Amino acid sequence: MKGNSKELYNASLKIIPGxxxxxxxxxxxxxxxxxxxxxxNGAKMTSEEGRDYIDFCMSFGPLILGHRDPIVEESLKMxxxxxxxxxxxxxxxxxxxxxxxxxxxxxxxxxxxxxxxxAVMTALRLARGFTRRNKIIKFNGCYHGHxxxxxxxxGSGVATMTESSSKGVPPxxxxxxxxxxxxxxxxxxxxxxxxxxxxxxxxxxPLPANNGLLVQEKSFIxxxxxxxxxxxxLMIFDEVISxxxxxxxxxxxxxxxxPDICTYGKIIGGGLPVGAVCGRGDIMDYxxxxxxxxxxxxxxxxxxxxxxxxxxxxxxxxNSYIELEEVTNNIVRIIGKWANKYVPTNVVHKSSLFWLxxxxxxxxxxSNIPANIGESFQVLFTKALEKGIYFAPSxxxxxxVSLAHKAIIHELEVKLND
Ligand SMILES: *Cc1c(COP(=O)(O)O)cnc(C)c1O
Numbered sequence: 447m448k449g450n451s452k453e454l455y456n457a458s459l460k461i462i463p464g465x466x467x468x469x470x471x472x473x474x475x476x477x478x479x480x481x482x483x484x485x486x487n488g489a490k491m492t493s494e495e496g497r498d499y500i501d502f503c504m505s506f507g508p509l510i511l512g513h514r515d516p517i518v519e520e521s522l523k524m525x526x527x528x529x530x531x532x533x534x535x536x537x538x539x540x541x542x543x544x545x546x547x548x549x550x551x552x553x554x555x556x557x558x559x560x561x562x563x564x565a566v567m568t569a570l571r572l573a574r575g576f577t578r579r580n581k582i583i584k585f586n587g588c589y590h591g592h593x594x595x596x597x598x599x600x601g602s603g604v605a606t607m608t609e610s611s612s613k614g615v616p617p618x619x620x621x622x623x624x625x626x627x628x629x630x631x632x633x634x635x636x637x638x639x640x641x642x643x644x645x646x647x648x649x650x651x652p653l654p655a656n657n658g659l660l661v662q663e664k665s666f667i668x669x670x671x672x673x674x675x676x677x678x679x680l681m682i683f684d685e686v687i688s689x690x691x692x693x694x695x696x697x698x699x700x701x702x703x704x705p706d707i708c709t710y711g712k713i714i715g716g717g718l719p720v721g722a723v724c725g726r727g728d729i730m731d732y733x734x735x736x737x738x739x740x741x742x743x744x745x746x747x748x749x750x751x752x753x754x755x756x757x758x759x760x761x762x763x764x765n766s767y768i769e770l771e772e773v774t775n776n777i778v779r780i781i782g783k784w785a786n787k788y789v790p791t792n793v794v795h796k797s798s799l800f801w802l803x804x805x806x807x808x809x810x811x812x813s814n815i816p817a818n819i820g821e822s823f824q825v826l827f828t829k830a831l832e833k834g835i836y837f838a839p840s841x842x843x844x845x846x847v848s849l850a851h852k853a854i855i856h857e858l859e860v861k862l863n864d
Contacts, residue, residue, distance in 0.1 A: 481493045486501065520757075521757035555727050570582060587657040588651040589657065596649075598611060628662060646679060648673075652697035667703065692767075720755050783862075799844045819841040
Protein backbone atom coordinates (compact mmCIF):
# COMPACT_ATOMS: atom_id res chain seq x y z
CA MET A 447 0.00 0.00 0.00
CA LYS A 448 1.25 3.48 -0.83
CA GLY A 449 1.69 6.07 1.89
CA ASN A 450 1.04 9.74 1.64
CA SER A 451 3.77 12.35 1.88
CA LYS A 452 1.68 14.82 3.82
CA GLU A 453 0.63 12.26 6.45
CA LEU A 454 4.16 10.91 6.79
CA TYR A 455 5.49 14.44 7.12
CA ASN A 456 3.04 15.43 9.84
CA ALA A 457 3.69 12.22 11.78
CA SER A 458 7.47 12.63 11.39
CA LEU A 459 7.39 16.23 12.59
CA LYS A 460 6.29 14.99 16.01
CA ILE A 461 9.21 12.63 16.54
CA ILE A 462 12.02 13.83 14.23
CA PRO A 463 13.40 17.41 14.43
CA GLY A 464 12.10 19.14 11.31
CA UNK A 465 11.08 15.69 10.00
CA UNK A 466 14.57 15.21 8.56
CA UNK A 467 17.81 13.53 9.56
CA UNK A 468 19.96 16.11 7.77
CA UNK A 469 18.87 19.76 7.47
CA UNK A 470 19.65 20.04 3.74
CA UNK A 471 16.77 17.62 3.08
CA UNK A 472 14.22 19.97 4.60
CA UNK A 473 11.79 21.79 2.34
CA UNK A 474 11.55 24.67 4.82
CA UNK A 475 13.57 26.96 2.52
CA UNK A 476 11.34 26.32 -0.50
CA UNK A 477 7.95 26.49 1.23
CA UNK A 478 6.61 23.25 -0.16
CA UNK A 479 5.26 20.13 1.53
CA UNK A 480 8.15 17.67 1.48
CA UNK A 481 7.85 14.67 -0.77
CA UNK A 482 8.49 11.26 0.76
CA UNK A 483 10.13 8.89 -1.66
CA UNK A 484 9.53 5.19 -1.80
CA UNK A 485 11.87 3.85 -4.46
CA UNK A 486 14.34 4.84 -7.14
CA ASN A 487 15.85 3.54 -10.33
CA GLY A 488 18.31 5.04 -12.83
CA ALA A 489 17.82 8.83 -12.95
CA LYS A 490 14.41 8.75 -11.28
CA MET A 491 12.83 8.53 -7.86
CA THR A 492 9.24 7.54 -7.18
CA SER A 493 7.24 9.26 -4.45
CA GLU A 494 4.96 7.58 -1.92
CA GLU A 495 2.09 8.73 -4.13
CA GLY A 496 3.58 6.81 -7.06
CA ARG A 497 4.71 9.88 -9.02
CA ASP A 498 8.07 9.75 -10.86
CA TYR A 499 10.62 12.55 -10.58
CA ILE A 500 13.80 13.08 -12.56
CA ASP A 501 16.35 13.32 -9.75
CA PHE A 502 19.12 15.95 -9.86
CA CYS A 503 20.03 15.50 -6.20
CA MET A 504 21.20 11.90 -6.50
CA SER A 505 21.59 11.50 -2.75
CA PHE A 506 23.78 14.66 -2.80
CA GLY A 507 26.39 13.11 -5.04
CA PRO A 508 27.26 9.47 -4.30
CA LEU A 509 25.18 7.96 -7.10
CA ILE A 510 27.36 8.74 -10.11
CA LEU A 511 26.02 5.66 -11.91
CA GLY A 512 22.41 6.44 -11.06
CA HIS A 513 20.05 4.76 -8.59
CA ARG A 514 20.25 0.97 -8.24
CA ASP A 515 22.96 0.33 -10.78
CA PRO A 516 22.51 -3.38 -11.60
CA ILE A 517 26.19 -4.31 -11.17
CA VAL A 518 26.39 -2.59 -7.79
CA GLU A 519 23.13 -4.20 -6.73
CA GLU A 520 24.39 -7.67 -7.69
CA SER A 521 27.69 -7.17 -5.81
CA LEU A 522 25.80 -6.03 -2.71
CA LYS A 523 23.59 -9.11 -2.81
CA MET A 524 26.65 -11.37 -3.04
CA UNK A 525 28.33 -9.63 -0.10
CA UNK A 526 25.12 -9.66 1.94
CA UNK A 527 24.90 -13.41 1.70
CA UNK A 528 28.28 -13.69 3.48
CA UNK A 529 27.59 -11.43 6.47
CA UNK A 530 27.37 -7.69 6.86
CA UNK A 531 29.71 -6.74 9.66
CA UNK A 532 32.78 -8.51 10.97
CA UNK A 533 34.53 -5.96 13.17
CA UNK A 534 37.83 -7.58 12.32
CA UNK A 535 40.21 -7.93 9.37
CA UNK A 536 38.55 -8.78 6.08
CA UNK A 537 39.36 -8.78 2.39
CA UNK A 538 36.84 -6.15 1.22
CA UNK A 539 38.62 -3.08 2.57
CA UNK A 540 41.97 -4.36 1.27
CA UNK A 541 40.52 -4.71 -2.22
CA UNK A 542 39.07 -1.19 -2.27
CA UNK A 543 42.30 0.27 -0.81
CA UNK A 544 44.41 -1.56 -3.36
CA UNK A 545 42.19 -0.34 -6.20
CA UNK A 546 42.63 3.26 -5.07
CA UNK A 547 46.32 3.21 -4.17
CA UNK A 548 47.22 1.69 -7.53
CA UNK A 549 45.24 4.31 -9.48
CA UNK A 550 45.66 7.57 -7.62
CA UNK A 551 49.08 9.14 -7.49
CA UNK A 552 48.85 10.97 -4.18
CA UNK A 553 47.48 8.05 -2.17
CA UNK A 554 50.02 5.86 -0.39
CA UNK A 555 47.75 4.74 2.43
CA UNK A 556 44.06 4.85 3.36
CA UNK A 557 41.90 4.73 6.48
CA UNK A 558 38.17 4.17 5.92
CA UNK A 559 35.58 5.89 8.11
CA UNK A 560 31.78 6.24 7.84
CA UNK A 561 31.20 9.74 6.48
CA UNK A 562 32.84 12.78 4.96
CA UNK A 563 32.60 14.59 8.28
CA UNK A 564 34.53 11.84 10.02
CA ALA A 565 37.15 11.87 7.27
CA VAL A 566 37.69 15.61 7.76
CA MET A 567 37.81 15.27 11.58
CA THR A 568 40.53 12.67 11.24
CA ALA A 569 42.41 14.63 8.59
CA LEU A 570 42.58 17.69 10.87
CA ARG A 571 43.74 15.71 13.91
CA LEU A 572 46.29 13.93 11.76
CA ALA A 573 47.63 17.21 10.35
CA ARG A 574 47.91 18.66 13.85
CA GLY A 575 49.53 15.51 15.24
CA PHE A 576 52.03 15.29 12.39
CA THR A 577 53.06 18.94 12.35
CA ARG A 578 52.69 19.49 16.14
CA ARG A 579 50.91 22.74 15.26
CA ASN A 580 47.37 23.93 16.03
CA LYS A 581 45.99 26.37 13.49
CA ILE A 582 44.01 25.45 10.39
CA ILE A 583 43.22 27.78 7.49
CA LYS A 584 39.87 27.24 5.81
CA PHE A 585 37.88 29.23 3.25
CA ASN A 586 34.57 30.97 3.50
CA GLY A 587 32.04 29.07 1.40
CA CYS A 588 33.81 25.70 1.64
CA TYR A 589 31.93 23.03 3.59
CA HIS A 590 33.87 20.36 5.43
CA GLY A 591 31.14 18.56 7.34
CA HIS A 592 29.70 19.32 10.74
CA UNK A 593 32.70 18.92 13.05
CA UNK A 594 32.98 21.80 15.57
CA UNK A 595 36.18 23.35 14.27
CA UNK A 596 34.85 23.60 10.70
CA UNK A 597 31.58 25.31 11.69
CA UNK A 598 33.42 28.58 11.84
CA UNK A 599 32.88 31.70 9.79
CA UNK A 600 34.88 34.86 9.39
CA GLY A 601 34.01 37.44 12.03
CA SER A 602 33.73 41.09 11.22
CA GLY A 603 37.11 42.79 11.25
CA VAL A 604 40.50 41.17 10.81
CA ALA A 605 40.83 37.83 9.06
CA THR A 606 42.04 35.98 12.13
CA MET A 607 38.93 36.89 14.13
CA THR A 608 36.37 34.14 13.72
CA GLU A 609 33.05 33.09 15.19
CA SER A 610 31.09 29.86 15.06
CA SER A 611 28.34 29.43 12.49
CA SER A 612 26.39 27.06 14.74
CA LYS A 613 25.11 27.28 18.28
CA GLY A 614 26.78 24.82 20.61
CA VAL A 615 30.34 25.31 19.38
CA PRO A 616 32.48 26.46 22.33
CA PRO A 617 34.19 29.81 21.68
CA UNK A 618 37.67 28.35 22.30
CA UNK A 619 37.28 26.07 19.27
CA UNK A 620 37.21 28.96 16.83
CA UNK A 621 40.57 30.32 17.99
CA UNK A 622 42.48 27.77 15.97
CA UNK A 623 40.50 28.06 12.75
CA UNK A 624 41.36 30.97 10.46
CA UNK A 625 38.85 31.76 7.73
CA UNK A 626 39.94 33.40 4.46
CA UNK A 627 38.08 34.39 1.29
CA UNK A 628 38.39 32.17 -1.77
CA UNK A 629 40.65 33.78 -4.36
CA UNK A 630 42.29 36.11 -1.84
CA UNK A 631 45.84 34.78 -1.89
CA UNK A 632 47.43 37.92 -0.40
CA UNK A 633 45.54 37.59 2.88
CA UNK A 634 46.53 33.94 3.23
CA UNK A 635 50.15 34.88 2.55
CA UNK A 636 49.97 37.61 5.19
CA UNK A 637 48.57 35.19 7.75
CA UNK A 638 51.42 32.76 7.06
CA UNK A 639 53.92 35.59 7.56
CA UNK A 640 52.64 36.13 11.12
CA UNK A 641 51.40 32.67 12.13
CA UNK A 642 53.28 30.41 9.69
CA UNK A 643 54.99 28.35 12.35
CA UNK A 644 51.72 27.44 14.00
CA UNK A 645 49.68 26.57 10.90
CA UNK A 646 49.18 22.82 10.70
CA UNK A 647 47.29 22.84 7.42
CA UNK A 648 45.28 24.58 4.77
CA UNK A 649 42.02 22.77 4.08
CA UNK A 650 40.13 23.54 0.89
CA UNK A 651 37.47 22.10 -1.37
CA PRO A 652 39.54 22.44 -4.56
CA LEU A 653 36.21 22.71 -6.37
CA PRO A 654 33.93 24.44 -3.85
CA ALA A 655 30.53 22.84 -4.47
CA ASN A 656 28.57 23.20 -1.23
CA ASN A 657 27.72 26.89 -1.43
CA GLY A 658 26.87 27.14 -5.05
CA LEU A 659 29.57 26.03 -7.45
CA LEU A 660 32.44 28.47 -6.91
CA VAL A 661 34.97 27.48 -9.57
CA GLN A 662 38.47 28.71 -8.64
CA GLU A 663 41.44 29.76 -10.76
CA LYS A 664 44.02 27.00 -10.93
CA SER A 665 46.75 29.51 -10.07
CA PHE A 666 45.10 30.30 -6.71
CA ILE A 667 45.25 26.70 -5.54
CA UNK A 668 48.73 26.15 -6.98
CA UNK A 669 49.99 29.20 -5.03
CA UNK A 670 48.35 27.98 -1.81
CA UNK A 671 50.06 24.63 -2.23
CA UNK A 672 53.46 26.31 -2.68
CA UNK A 673 52.85 28.51 0.34
CA UNK A 674 51.95 25.52 2.52
CA UNK A 675 55.14 23.77 1.42
CA UNK A 676 57.25 26.84 2.16
CA UNK A 677 56.03 26.89 5.78
CA UNK A 678 55.99 23.08 6.17
CA UNK A 679 52.23 23.14 6.65
CA LEU A 680 50.13 20.42 5.09
CA MET A 681 47.72 20.79 2.19
CA ILE A 682 44.41 19.00 2.76
CA PHE A 683 42.16 18.60 -0.26
CA ASP A 684 38.60 17.91 0.80
CA GLU A 685 37.44 15.96 -2.24
CA VAL A 686 34.33 14.51 -0.65
CA ILE A 687 32.29 15.88 -3.58
CA SER A 688 34.91 16.33 -6.30
CA UNK A 689 36.71 13.00 -5.82
CA UNK A 690 35.80 10.51 -8.60
CA UNK A 691 33.36 13.17 -9.83
CA UNK A 692 35.40 15.56 -11.99
CA UNK A 693 37.99 12.87 -12.82
CA UNK A 694 38.86 9.58 -11.15
CA UNK A 695 41.67 11.32 -9.26
CA UNK A 696 39.44 14.31 -8.54
CA UNK A 697 40.65 17.91 -8.61
CA UNK A 698 44.13 16.78 -7.53
CA UNK A 699 44.46 15.02 -10.88
CA UNK A 700 43.01 17.96 -12.82
CA UNK A 701 45.23 20.52 -11.06
CA UNK A 702 48.33 18.30 -11.04
CA UNK A 703 48.75 18.85 -7.29
CA UNK A 704 49.58 16.12 -4.78
CA PRO A 705 47.83 17.06 -1.54
CA ASP A 706 49.49 15.73 1.62
CA ILE A 707 46.13 14.52 2.91
CA CYS A 708 42.95 13.99 0.94
CA THR A 709 39.44 13.28 2.21
CA TYR A 710 36.78 11.37 0.33
CA GLY A 711 33.14 10.48 0.89
CA LYS A 712 30.03 10.34 -1.29
CA ILE A 713 31.02 8.45 -4.51
CA ILE A 714 33.65 6.37 -2.70
CA GLY A 715 30.83 4.40 -1.07
CA GLY A 716 28.55 4.31 -4.12
CA GLY A 717 25.57 5.32 -1.95
CA LEU A 718 26.53 3.45 1.21
CA PRO A 719 28.06 5.24 4.21
CA VAL A 720 31.81 5.56 3.59
CA GLY A 721 34.43 8.23 4.06
CA ALA A 722 38.19 7.97 3.70
CA VAL A 723 41.31 9.77 4.79
CA CYS A 724 44.19 9.15 2.44
CA GLY A 725 47.59 10.54 1.74
CA ARG A 726 51.33 10.39 2.14
CA GLY A 727 52.47 7.21 3.83
CA ASP A 728 54.65 8.92 6.46
CA ILE A 729 51.70 11.12 7.50
CA MET A 730 49.14 8.30 7.47
CA ASP A 731 51.42 6.24 9.73
CA TYR A 732 50.77 8.77 12.48
CA UNK A 733 47.35 7.13 12.87
CA UNK A 734 46.80 4.60 15.67
CA UNK A 735 47.78 1.81 16.08
CA UNK A 736 51.06 2.72 14.31
CA UNK A 737 51.22 6.33 15.50
CA UNK A 738 49.87 8.45 18.29
CA UNK A 739 46.91 10.09 16.55
CA UNK A 740 43.81 8.27 17.76
CA UNK A 741 40.93 7.36 15.45
CA UNK A 742 38.53 4.42 15.50
CA UNK A 743 35.12 3.21 14.26
CA UNK A 744 32.94 0.21 15.16
CA UNK A 745 31.44 -0.05 11.68
CA UNK A 746 34.34 1.49 9.71
CA UNK A 747 35.05 -0.28 6.41
CA UNK A 748 31.75 -2.09 6.65
CA UNK A 749 31.85 -4.94 4.09
CA UNK A 750 28.69 -3.88 2.23
CA UNK A 751 29.93 -0.31 1.98
CA UNK A 752 33.34 -1.44 0.70
CA UNK A 753 31.75 -3.69 -1.93
CA UNK A 754 29.28 -0.99 -3.02
CA UNK A 755 32.14 1.48 -3.34
CA UNK A 756 34.39 -0.83 -5.32
CA UNK A 757 31.59 -1.97 -7.65
CA UNK A 758 30.88 1.70 -8.36
CA UNK A 759 34.46 2.86 -8.83
CA UNK A 760 35.34 -0.10 -11.10
CA UNK A 761 32.78 1.13 -13.62
CA UNK A 762 34.37 4.58 -13.93
CA UNK A 763 36.92 5.01 -16.70
CA UNK A 764 38.12 7.87 -18.89
CA ASN A 765 35.09 7.41 -21.16
CA SER A 766 32.68 7.74 -18.25
CA TYR A 767 33.92 11.27 -17.61
CA ILE A 768 33.63 12.23 -21.28
CA GLU A 769 30.10 10.85 -21.36
CA LEU A 770 29.12 12.54 -18.09
CA GLU A 771 30.34 15.85 -19.47
CA GLU A 772 28.34 15.45 -22.70
CA VAL A 773 25.19 14.50 -20.85
CA THR A 774 25.66 17.44 -18.48
CA ASN A 775 26.22 19.90 -21.34
CA ASN A 776 22.86 18.86 -22.80
CA ILE A 777 21.06 19.05 -19.48
CA VAL A 778 22.56 22.43 -18.64
CA ARG A 779 21.51 23.81 -22.03
CA ILE A 780 17.92 22.59 -21.55
CA ILE A 781 17.63 23.77 -17.95
CA GLY A 782 19.28 27.12 -18.73
CA LYS A 783 16.82 27.89 -21.53
CA TRP A 784 13.86 26.95 -19.34
CA ALA A 785 15.04 28.78 -16.18
CA ASN A 786 15.62 32.03 -18.03
CA LYS A 787 11.95 32.16 -18.98
CA TYR A 788 11.30 32.91 -15.29
CA VAL A 789 14.39 34.40 -13.66
CA PRO A 790 17.85 35.42 -14.97
CA THR A 791 19.96 32.33 -14.36
CA ASN A 792 23.51 31.40 -15.24
CA VAL A 793 23.76 27.62 -15.09
CA VAL A 794 27.37 27.17 -13.99
CA HIS A 795 28.77 23.71 -14.52
CA LYS A 796 31.93 21.72 -14.10
CA SER A 797 32.01 18.10 -15.22
CA SER A 798 28.76 16.58 -13.95
CA LEU A 799 27.99 19.25 -11.34
CA PHE A 800 25.83 22.26 -12.09
CA TRP A 801 24.43 25.20 -10.16
CA LEU A 802 21.51 27.52 -10.90
CA UNK A 803 23.47 30.68 -10.23
CA UNK A 804 21.31 33.81 -9.99
CA UNK A 805 21.88 36.64 -12.46
CA UNK A 806 24.42 36.73 -15.27
CA UNK A 807 27.68 37.38 -13.40
CA UNK A 808 30.07 34.52 -12.68
CA UNK A 809 30.29 34.08 -8.90
CA UNK A 810 33.49 32.67 -7.44
CA UNK A 811 33.31 33.61 -3.78
CA UNK A 812 30.59 33.03 -1.20
CA SER A 813 30.33 36.70 -0.24
CA ASN A 814 29.23 37.54 -3.82
CA ILE A 815 26.16 35.32 -3.70
CA PRO A 816 23.15 37.67 -3.49
CA ALA A 817 21.27 37.47 -0.19
CA ASN A 818 17.92 37.06 -1.97
CA ILE A 819 19.06 34.00 -3.93
CA GLY A 820 16.34 31.95 -2.22
CA GLU A 821 13.55 33.93 -3.87
CA SER A 822 14.50 33.17 -7.47
CA PHE A 823 15.33 29.59 -6.59
CA GLN A 824 11.93 29.14 -4.99
CA VAL A 825 10.28 29.94 -8.33
CA LEU A 826 12.42 27.44 -10.23
CA PHE A 827 12.16 24.73 -7.59
CA THR A 828 8.35 24.86 -7.53
CA LYS A 829 7.97 25.00 -11.32
CA ALA A 830 10.36 22.06 -11.72
CA LEU A 831 8.59 20.02 -9.07
CA GLU A 832 5.26 20.55 -10.84
CA LYS A 833 6.82 19.04 -13.95
CA GLY A 834 8.25 16.05 -12.08
CA ILE A 835 11.82 17.30 -11.74
CA TYR A 836 13.52 17.19 -8.38
CA PHE A 837 16.34 19.57 -7.40
CA ALA A 838 17.86 19.53 -3.90
CA PRO A 839 15.62 21.89 -1.89
CA SER A 840 18.13 24.73 -1.45
CA UNK A 841 19.48 27.50 -3.65
CA UNK A 842 23.01 26.78 -2.45
CA UNK A 843 23.09 23.10 -3.40
CA UNK A 844 24.52 21.96 -6.74
CA UNK A 845 22.78 19.57 -9.12
CA UNK A 846 24.32 16.16 -9.78
CA VAL A 847 24.21 14.34 -13.10
CA SER A 848 24.76 10.58 -13.26
CA LEU A 849 25.50 8.28 -16.18
CA ALA A 850 21.86 7.18 -15.95
CA HIS A 851 20.72 10.70 -16.93
CA LYS A 852 21.66 10.01 -20.54
CA ALA A 853 18.36 8.14 -20.83
CA ILE A 854 16.21 11.09 -19.69
CA ILE A 855 17.61 13.98 -21.78
CA HIS A 856 14.81 13.82 -24.32
CA GLU A 857 12.14 13.49 -21.62
CA LEU A 858 13.59 16.47 -19.77
CA GLU A 859 13.53 18.57 -22.92
CA VAL A 860 9.88 17.67 -23.56
CA LYS A 861 8.86 18.35 -19.96
CA LEU A 862 10.57 21.73 -19.85
CA ASN A 863 9.39 22.88 -23.26
CA ASP A 864 5.66 22.77 -22.73
C1 LIG B 1 29.42 16.23 1.87
C2 LIG B 1 30.70 16.85 2.25
C3 LIG B 1 31.28 16.69 3.53
C4 LIG B 1 30.56 15.95 4.63
O1 LIG B 1 30.34 14.63 4.32
P1 LIG B 1 29.18 13.83 5.12
O2 LIG B 1 29.29 12.44 4.58
O3 LIG B 1 27.90 14.51 4.81
O4 LIG B 1 29.53 13.91 6.55
C5 LIG B 1 32.52 17.21 3.76
N1 LIG B 1 33.19 17.88 2.82
C6 LIG B 1 32.67 18.08 1.59
C7 LIG B 1 33.48 18.80 0.56
C8 LIG B 1 31.41 17.58 1.27
O5 LIG B 1 30.90 17.80 0.06
